[in-house]
Amino acid sequence: MAEVLKAGRGLELRPLNLRDARALFALVEANRDRLRRWLPWPDANRSVLDSRAFILRVRVQARLGSAQSFGLWWEERLVGIAGFVWIDPANRSAAIGYWLAREVEGHGLMTASVSALLRHGFRSLKLNRIEIRAGTRNRRSRAIPQRLGFRHEGTLRQAERLGDRFVDHAVYGLLAAEWGAR
Template sequence: MFTYKINEDTELRLLEVRHAEALFALTDESRSYLKEWLPWLDFTQTVNDSKQYIEGTLKQFSSNNGFQAGIWYKGELAGVIGLHSINWANQSTSIGYWLGKKFQGNGFMTIACKALVDYCFSELKLNRIEIRVATENVKSQKIPQRIGFQKEGCIRNAEWLYDKFVDHYVFGLLREEYNNKELLSE
Protein backbone atom coordinates (compact mmCIF):
# COMPACT_ATOMS: atom_id res chain seq x y z
CA MET A 1 0.00 0.00 0.00
CA PHE A 2 1.07 3.58 -0.68
CA THR A 3 2.43 5.62 2.24
CA TYR A 4 4.46 8.82 1.95
CA LYS A 5 5.85 10.38 5.12
CA ILE A 6 5.88 14.18 4.88
CA ASN A 7 7.16 15.07 8.33
CA GLU A 8 7.01 13.81 11.90
CA ASP A 9 3.28 14.55 12.22
CA THR A 10 1.95 14.26 8.68
CA GLU A 11 1.78 11.52 6.07
CA LEU A 12 -0.15 10.51 2.99
CA ARG A 13 -1.67 7.03 3.11
CA LEU A 14 -3.74 5.25 0.52
CA LEU A 15 -7.39 5.26 1.56
CA GLU A 16 -8.56 1.79 2.60
CA VAL A 17 -12.05 0.45 3.26
CA ARG A 18 -11.35 0.51 7.00
CA HIS A 19 -11.11 4.34 6.72
CA ALA A 20 -14.72 4.72 5.50
CA GLU A 21 -16.09 5.86 8.87
CA ALA A 22 -13.32 8.44 9.38
CA LEU A 23 -13.73 9.69 5.81
CA PHE A 24 -17.49 10.00 6.14
CA ALA A 25 -17.20 11.76 9.52
CA LEU A 26 -14.73 14.30 8.13
CA THR A 27 -16.88 14.82 5.04
CA ASP A 28 -20.06 15.20 7.05
CA GLU A 29 -18.66 17.63 9.63
CA SER A 30 -17.24 19.80 6.82
CA ARG A 31 -20.18 19.37 4.44
CA SER A 32 -21.49 22.94 4.34
CA TYR A 33 -17.96 24.30 4.05
CA LEU A 34 -16.92 21.88 1.28
CA LYS A 35 -20.14 22.23 -0.69
CA GLU A 36 -19.14 25.67 -1.92
CA TRP A 37 -16.58 24.09 -4.30
CA LEU A 38 -17.07 20.31 -4.43
CA PRO A 39 -19.90 18.83 -6.52
CA TRP A 40 -20.01 15.31 -5.05
CA LEU A 41 -21.26 15.98 -1.52
CA ASP A 42 -24.90 15.22 -2.28
CA PHE A 43 -23.78 11.72 -3.32
CA THR A 44 -22.05 11.11 0.03
CA GLN A 45 -24.85 10.64 2.53
CA THR A 46 -23.77 7.52 4.46
CA VAL A 47 -20.67 5.64 5.58
CA ASN A 48 -21.47 3.12 2.85
CA ASP A 49 -21.15 5.90 0.23
CA SER A 50 -17.65 6.64 1.53
CA LYS A 51 -16.88 2.91 1.50
CA GLN A 52 -17.96 2.61 -2.14
CA TYR A 53 -15.84 5.65 -3.03
CA ILE A 54 -12.80 4.06 -1.38
CA GLU A 55 -13.42 0.75 -3.16
CA GLY A 56 -13.42 2.65 -6.46
CA THR A 57 -10.16 4.40 -5.60
CA LEU A 58 -8.54 1.07 -4.72
CA LYS A 59 -9.48 -0.21 -8.19
CA GLN A 60 -7.93 2.95 -9.62
CA PHE A 61 -4.72 2.23 -7.68
CA SER A 62 -4.59 -1.45 -8.64
CA SER A 63 -4.94 -0.55 -12.33
CA ASN A 64 -1.97 1.86 -12.03
CA ASN A 65 -4.15 4.82 -12.95
CA GLY A 66 -3.61 7.12 -9.97
CA PHE A 67 -4.78 6.94 -6.39
CA GLN A 68 -6.49 8.80 -3.57
CA ALA A 69 -4.64 9.21 -0.29
CA GLY A 70 -5.75 10.41 3.07
CA ILE A 71 -3.80 13.28 4.57
CA TRP A 72 -3.15 12.07 8.10
CA TYR A 73 -2.10 14.53 10.81
CA LYS A 74 -1.09 13.02 14.15
CA GLY A 75 -3.07 9.90 13.25
CA GLU A 76 -6.26 11.79 12.33
CA LEU A 77 -7.68 12.04 8.83
CA ALA A 78 -7.44 15.71 7.81
CA GLY A 79 -8.30 15.54 4.12
CA VAL A 80 -7.82 13.78 0.81
CA ILE A 81 -5.39 14.32 -2.05
CA GLY A 82 -4.85 12.27 -5.14
CA LEU A 83 -4.30 11.84 -8.83
CA HIS A 84 -7.47 11.88 -10.92
CA SER A 85 -5.86 9.53 -13.42
CA ILE A 86 -2.50 9.10 -15.10
CA ASN A 87 -1.96 9.54 -18.82
CA TRP A 88 1.08 7.30 -19.18
CA ALA A 89 1.48 7.98 -22.91
CA ASN A 90 1.88 11.69 -22.24
CA GLN A 91 3.44 11.26 -18.77
CA SER A 92 0.89 13.57 -17.17
CA THR A 93 -1.65 13.69 -14.38
CA SER A 94 -3.83 16.10 -12.45
CA ILE A 95 -4.10 16.54 -8.70
CA GLY A 96 -7.31 16.99 -6.75
CA TYR A 97 -7.59 17.77 -3.05
CA TRP A 98 -9.79 18.84 -0.18
CA LEU A 99 -9.26 19.47 3.52
CA GLY A 100 -11.63 19.23 6.45
CA LYS A 101 -12.73 22.62 7.78
CA LYS A 102 -11.01 22.30 11.16
CA PHE A 103 -7.66 21.64 9.44
CA GLN A 104 -7.75 24.74 7.23
CA GLY A 105 -5.14 27.48 7.53
CA ASN A 106 -2.26 25.35 8.83
CA GLY A 107 -0.42 24.69 5.57
CA PHE A 108 -1.38 21.00 5.44
CA MET A 109 -2.56 21.10 1.85
CA THR A 110 0.50 22.96 0.61
CA ILE A 111 2.87 20.40 2.14
CA ALA A 112 0.69 17.53 0.91
CA CYS A 113 0.72 18.95 -2.63
CA LYS A 114 4.49 19.44 -2.46
CA ALA A 115 4.90 15.82 -1.39
CA LEU A 116 2.63 14.54 -4.17
CA VAL A 117 4.45 16.65 -6.78
CA ASP A 118 7.74 15.22 -5.54
CA TYR A 119 6.35 11.68 -5.77
CA CYS A 120 4.96 12.23 -9.28
CA PHE A 121 8.22 13.60 -10.68
CA SER A 122 10.70 11.52 -8.68
CA GLU A 123 8.98 8.13 -8.42
CA LEU A 124 6.45 8.02 -11.24
CA LYS A 125 8.76 9.95 -13.62
CA LEU A 126 5.87 12.03 -14.97
CA ASN A 127 6.53 15.13 -17.07
CA ARG A 128 3.48 17.31 -16.35
CA ILE A 129 1.08 17.89 -13.48
CA GLU A 130 -2.10 19.98 -13.61
CA ILE A 131 -4.29 21.40 -10.90
CA ARG A 132 -7.64 22.86 -11.89
CA VAL A 133 -9.37 25.26 -9.54
CA ALA A 134 -12.62 27.23 -9.77
CA THR A 135 -11.83 30.81 -10.75
CA GLU A 136 -13.58 32.16 -7.67
CA ASN A 137 -11.91 29.73 -5.24
CA VAL A 138 -9.05 32.06 -4.32
CA LYS A 139 -7.89 30.03 -1.30
CA SER A 140 -7.42 26.88 -3.36
CA GLN A 141 -5.59 28.76 -6.13
CA LYS A 142 -2.90 29.80 -3.67
CA ILE A 143 -1.75 26.19 -3.24
CA PRO A 144 -0.43 25.59 -6.78
CA GLN A 145 0.88 29.16 -6.91
CA ARG A 146 2.93 28.64 -3.73
CA ILE A 147 4.69 25.61 -5.14
CA GLY A 148 5.58 26.99 -8.54
CA PHE A 149 2.72 26.03 -10.85
CA GLN A 150 2.05 28.42 -13.76
CA LYS A 151 -1.47 29.67 -14.40
CA GLU A 152 -1.96 28.52 -17.99
CA GLY A 153 -5.48 29.57 -18.80
CA CYS A 154 -9.18 29.34 -18.08
CA ILE A 155 -11.64 26.63 -19.05
CA ARG A 156 -15.08 28.15 -19.29
CA ASN A 157 -18.05 26.27 -17.81
CA ALA A 158 -15.69 23.49 -16.74
CA GLU A 159 -17.83 22.05 -13.96
CA TRP A 160 -21.47 21.85 -12.94
CA LEU A 161 -21.62 22.91 -9.29
CA TYR A 162 -25.15 22.14 -8.01
CA ASP A 163 -27.01 24.98 -9.71
CA LYS A 164 -24.53 26.63 -12.05
CA PHE A 165 -21.46 26.10 -14.18
CA VAL A 166 -18.14 27.40 -12.86
CA ASP A 167 -15.00 28.25 -14.78
CA HIS A 168 -11.67 26.67 -13.87
CA TYR A 169 -8.16 28.03 -13.99
CA VAL A 170 -5.61 25.47 -15.15
CA PHE A 171 -2.28 25.49 -13.32
CA GLY A 172 0.56 23.41 -14.78
CA LEU A 173 4.01 22.35 -13.66
CA LEU A 174 6.63 20.57 -15.78
CA ARG A 175 9.33 18.29 -14.42
CA GLU A 176 12.05 20.51 -15.92
CA GLU A 177 10.68 23.48 -13.94
CA TYR A 178 10.56 21.37 -10.80
CA ASN A 179 14.14 20.18 -11.26
CA ASN A 180 15.44 23.65 -12.11
CA LYS A 181 13.73 25.46 -9.26
CA GLU A 182 14.08 22.73 -6.64
CA LEU A 183 10.56 23.58 -5.50
CA LEU A 184 10.52 21.18 -2.62
CA SER A 185 13.64 22.37 -0.85
CA GLU A 186 12.64 24.41 2.14
Protein backbone atom coordinates in the same frame (compact mmCIF):
# COMPACT_ATOMS: atom_id res chain seq x y z
CA MET B 1 -0.39 -0.02 -4.30
CA ALA B 2 1.16 3.35 -3.57
CA GLU B 3 3.32 3.70 -0.53
CA VAL B 4 2.88 6.07 2.43
CA LEU B 5 4.17 9.57 1.60
CA LYS B 6 5.69 11.64 4.41
CA ALA B 7 4.95 15.37 4.17
CA GLY B 8 6.76 16.55 7.33
CA ARG B 9 5.39 18.05 10.57
CA GLY B 10 3.64 14.78 11.51
CA LEU B 11 1.63 14.73 8.27
CA GLU B 12 1.37 11.50 6.22
CA LEU B 13 -0.44 10.64 3.00
CA ARG B 14 -1.66 7.06 3.28
CA PRO B 15 -3.43 4.99 0.61
CA LEU B 16 -7.10 4.74 1.63
CA ASN B 17 -8.22 1.55 3.32
CA LEU B 18 -11.75 0.22 3.89
CA ARG B 19 -11.26 0.58 7.65
CA ASP B 20 -11.05 4.38 7.08
CA ALA B 21 -14.65 4.54 5.77
CA ARG B 22 -16.25 5.64 9.07
CA ALA B 23 -13.69 8.36 9.74
CA LEU B 24 -13.95 9.54 6.14
CA PHE B 25 -17.73 9.73 6.22
CA ALA B 26 -17.67 11.63 9.54
CA LEU B 27 -15.27 14.14 7.96
CA VAL B 28 -17.52 14.60 4.91
CA GLU B 29 -20.57 15.08 7.20
CA ALA B 30 -18.78 17.73 9.25
CA ASN B 31 -17.64 19.63 6.13
CA ARG B 32 -20.49 18.95 3.72
CA ASP B 33 -21.69 22.54 3.26
CA ARG B 34 -18.31 24.06 2.50
CA LEU B 35 -17.19 21.14 0.30
CA ARG B 36 -20.38 21.39 -1.76
CA ARG B 37 -19.42 24.96 -2.65
CA TRP B 38 -16.42 23.79 -4.70
CA LEU B 39 -16.77 20.04 -5.28
CA PRO B 40 -19.45 18.11 -7.22
CA TRP B 41 -19.77 14.92 -5.13
CA PRO B 42 -20.84 15.71 -1.50
CA ASP B 43 -24.58 15.45 -2.26
CA ALA B 44 -24.05 11.91 -3.57
CA ASN B 45 -22.08 10.86 -0.47
CA ARG B 46 -24.84 10.16 2.05
CA SER B 47 -23.73 7.18 4.15
CA VAL B 48 -20.73 5.15 5.29
CA LEU B 49 -21.57 2.79 2.42
CA ASP B 50 -20.93 5.61 -0.06
CA SER B 51 -17.55 6.24 1.57
CA ARG B 52 -16.78 2.51 1.36
CA ALA B 53 -17.71 2.54 -2.34
CA PHE B 54 -15.42 5.55 -2.88
CA ILE B 55 -12.52 3.78 -1.14
CA LEU B 56 -13.05 0.59 -3.15
CA ARG B 57 -13.12 2.60 -6.37
CA VAL B 58 -9.90 4.46 -5.62
CA ARG B 59 -8.17 1.22 -4.64
CA VAL B 60 -9.10 -0.28 -8.01
CA GLN B 61 -7.95 2.89 -9.79
CA ALA B 62 -4.62 2.74 -7.94
CA ARG B 63 -4.10 -0.85 -9.10
CA LEU B 64 -4.95 0.11 -12.67
CA GLY B 65 -2.62 3.13 -12.49
CA SER B 66 -5.41 5.50 -13.54
CA ALA B 67 -5.55 7.52 -10.27
CA GLN B 68 -4.07 7.55 -6.74
CA SER B 69 -5.91 9.00 -3.72
CA PHE B 70 -4.50 9.34 -0.23
CA GLY B 71 -5.95 10.02 3.20
CA LEU B 72 -4.15 12.89 4.92
CA TRP B 73 -3.28 11.86 8.47
CA TRP B 74 -2.11 14.58 10.83
CA GLU B 75 -1.19 13.59 14.37
CA GLU B 76 -3.01 10.28 13.69
CA ARG B 77 -6.24 12.04 12.66
CA LEU B 78 -7.78 11.85 9.19
CA VAL B 79 -8.01 15.52 8.13
CA GLY B 80 -8.59 15.40 4.35
CA ILE B 81 -7.97 13.76 1.01
CA ALA B 82 -5.46 14.53 -1.74
CA GLY B 83 -4.11 12.70 -4.72
CA PHE B 84 -3.93 12.25 -8.46
CA VAL B 85 -7.55 12.36 -9.64
CA TRP B 86 -6.45 11.06 -13.01
CA ILE B 87 -3.19 9.74 -14.39
CA ASP B 88 -2.58 9.56 -18.13
CA PRO B 89 0.39 7.15 -18.46
CA ALA B 90 0.70 7.56 -22.25
CA ASN B 91 1.37 11.28 -21.86
CA ARG B 92 3.02 10.96 -18.41
CA SER B 93 0.55 13.55 -17.21
CA ALA B 94 -1.72 13.80 -14.15
CA ALA B 95 -4.00 16.14 -12.22
CA ILE B 96 -4.02 16.74 -8.47
CA GLY B 97 -7.21 17.28 -6.44
CA TYR B 98 -7.69 17.91 -2.69
CA TRP B 99 -9.84 18.93 0.24
CA LEU B 100 -9.22 19.56 3.91
CA ALA B 101 -11.32 19.71 7.09
CA ARG B 102 -12.15 23.28 8.05
CA GLU B 103 -10.57 23.07 11.51
CA VAL B 104 -7.11 22.38 10.04
CA GLU B 105 -7.22 25.04 7.31
CA GLY B 106 -4.60 27.75 7.47
CA HIS B 107 -1.61 25.68 8.65
CA GLY B 108 -0.05 24.89 5.28
CA LEU B 109 -1.02 21.20 5.47
CA MET B 110 -2.35 21.06 1.91
CA THR B 111 0.62 22.90 0.47
CA ALA B 112 2.88 20.36 2.21
CA SER B 113 0.72 17.46 0.95
CA VAL B 114 0.78 18.69 -2.65
CA SER B 115 4.52 19.17 -2.36
CA ALA B 116 4.83 15.48 -1.32
CA LEU B 117 2.59 14.50 -4.26
CA LEU B 118 4.83 16.44 -6.65
CA ARG B 119 7.89 14.57 -5.36
CA HIS B 120 6.06 11.24 -5.69
CA GLY B 121 4.65 12.13 -9.12
CA PHE B 122 7.86 13.37 -10.72
CA ARG B 123 10.28 10.95 -9.00
CA SER B 124 8.40 7.66 -8.55
CA LEU B 125 5.66 7.85 -11.17
CA LYS B 126 8.03 9.56 -13.67
CA LEU B 127 5.39 12.09 -14.67
CA ASN B 128 6.32 14.92 -17.03
CA ARG B 129 3.39 17.23 -16.32
CA ILE B 130 1.19 17.78 -13.29
CA GLU B 131 -1.80 20.08 -13.34
CA ILE B 132 -4.21 21.56 -10.83
CA ARG B 133 -7.57 23.02 -11.74
CA ALA B 134 -9.43 25.29 -9.34
CA GLY B 135 -12.55 27.41 -9.54
CA THR B 136 -11.43 30.89 -10.55
CA ARG B 137 -13.08 32.28 -7.36
CA ASN B 138 -11.64 29.58 -5.09
CA ARG B 139 -8.89 31.75 -3.61
CA ARG B 140 -7.60 29.19 -1.10
CA SER B 141 -7.35 26.45 -3.72
CA ARG B 142 -5.64 28.69 -6.30
CA ALA B 143 -3.09 29.81 -3.70
CA ILE B 144 -1.67 26.27 -3.49
CA PRO B 145 -0.30 25.91 -7.07
CA GLN B 146 0.69 29.59 -6.97
CA ARG B 147 2.75 28.94 -3.80
CA LEU B 148 4.39 25.87 -5.36
CA GLY B 149 5.61 27.51 -8.55
CA PHE B 150 3.00 26.28 -11.04
CA ARG B 151 2.36 28.38 -14.11
CA HIS B 152 -1.15 29.74 -14.65
CA GLU B 153 -1.92 28.41 -18.13
CA GLY B 154 -5.40 29.77 -18.72
CA THR B 155 -9.09 29.57 -17.93
CA LEU B 156 -11.58 26.89 -18.93
CA ARG B 157 -14.92 28.66 -19.17
CA GLN B 158 -17.88 27.02 -17.37
CA ALA B 159 -15.82 23.85 -17.00
CA GLU B 160 -17.77 22.36 -14.09
CA ARG B 161 -21.39 22.25 -12.95
CA LEU B 162 -21.80 22.73 -9.21
CA GLY B 163 -25.48 22.59 -8.25
CA ASP B 164 -27.27 25.18 -10.38
CA ARG B 165 -24.18 27.09 -11.56
CA PHE B 166 -21.30 26.55 -13.96
CA VAL B 167 -17.90 27.61 -12.68
CA ASP B 168 -14.81 28.63 -14.62
CA HIS B 169 -11.58 26.72 -13.90
CA ALA B 170 -8.14 28.26 -13.62
CA VAL B 171 -5.63 25.73 -14.97
CA TYR B 172 -2.15 25.53 -13.42
CA GLY B 173 0.64 23.35 -14.83
CA LEU B 174 4.08 22.31 -13.62
CA LEU B 175 6.57 20.40 -15.78
CA ALA B 176 9.20 17.95 -14.53
CA ALA B 177 12.01 20.18 -15.86
CA GLU B 178 10.60 23.22 -14.00
CA TRP B 179 10.21 21.23 -10.77
CA GLY B 180 13.73 19.80 -11.08
CA ALA B 181 15.21 23.25 -11.68
CA ARG B 182 13.94 24.69 -8.37
